Amino acid sequence: MFWLTLMKIMKASAIYIMYLPGIQTKELERSEYVTAVKGSSAALHCAYLNKDLKLVLVEWEKSENRTKLVVFHVATNATTLHSERIKLEVNGHRSTITITGVQPADNGGYTCIFHTFPDGKIEGKVYLDVNGYDITTKHHLKRMILIYLADHGQNASKKPPIYENVDNNTA
Known part of the structure; x- marks a missing residue:
């Protein structure tokens, strides 16, 4: 249980790109699923x-x-x-778009559209998942994990204690 909880926390505290197999098209390469804090x-x-296609417009x-x-243009x-x-x-x-200060309202699908000559439009979809942890929570969760592992090392219990005061390194 401890390692499962640890993995969930680390997953929630990281920004990563996961490629889903079998969905790529022959015409387009894209990050299909992006998770952001x-x-x-x-x-x-x-x-x-x-x-070989001539790029005219990107949307x-x-x-x-x-x-x-x-x-x-x-x-x-x-x-x-x-x-x-x-x-x-x-x-x-x-083409890359960077969304700064992502918010839960940014969740959802995004479409990149390349207007090319002579083939016309080439479209791809990317899904953005904004989880609920903000940057300050991410920082405290990382510190909590590091403190717990430093205190318990390989003998970590299955369920970590809840740290009341992470900044003072006390349990």
Whole structure:
């Protein structure tokens, strides 16, 4: 039970990208499932694989309601942002949006759309999961785990005690 609890805490305190097998398309490479801690930043990646296509336009939108988040026009090198918390990077056939200060409202699907010539649109979906731990909670959970392991090492009990005052290293 202790290790299961420890794994849940570590999972909740980390930002990671998990690739789900069998869903990749032949035309697109993307991070399909991104988990982020509330208050942190989340990077969503997308790239089309046929490098012979000419990129004309890149769009990112929230999938549920098709709300545009950012549009990049290649010919004019102009970016139109629809949110101050979104940063866009386009490098050749790759695009990344970074959402800063993620909130539970940011949960959900995001669609990257590459407008190419002569093939037209290539779309991919990325899902963002914002868990409930904020950055300060993450910091305290890590300290709690480190203190417990330092105190008990390999002889850790199956159920860790609850630390009342993590900052003073007392149980």
